Amino acid sequence: MTAKSKKTFYVLLLVALGIFGYCFWLPLRPIDIVAVHHREYGFSSILVRNFPFTDKDKIGWWLKNKDMLKGKYDIPKPEKDGSFTITFWLFGEGYKENDGYDRLCFNDIPPPLNCIDKDAVFSVSNSKNLGTIFTTYDGKYQLQKNGDIVKFTDEFEFK
Secondary structure (H helix, E strand, C coil), rough: CCHHHHHHHHHHHHHHHHHHHHHHHHHCCCEEEEEECCCCCCEEEEEECCCCCCCHHHHHHHHHHHHHHHHHCCCCCCCCCCCEEEEEEEECCCCCCCCCCEEEECCCCCCCCCCEEEEEEEEEEEEECCCEEEEEECCEEEECCCCEEEEECCCCCCC
């Protein structure tokens, strides 16, 4: 091995170790709950940073932390029939002014900086008919009575 090829090898090894370390660190970052906003009819929004990437990790985080969310933030706030929806939004660049188009604005804080860009990463809903449903980018999942989590499949096939 020449000196130049050794140098190239060590640089590539260092880059690979850096990438590996970063990928290992990403899922271990603590999830930061920035704010919680309650709306009417059992709807709540939780603004987060560093939310898990995979569907499994998002659902697992909810199952592990739902009691903490109830105790600390009074989430969920179900309706009389037990239904609720909680949406987790990436906080991104923080609160912004209403652009008149597609920002989510909260009535419980005064304008002008009371809106966020709509970047939902996860939602949890509960209803009498369906039970607990988790919604992610990749699909919907239902919590079964036995504790299993089953992914919804398309109910209708067109022929």
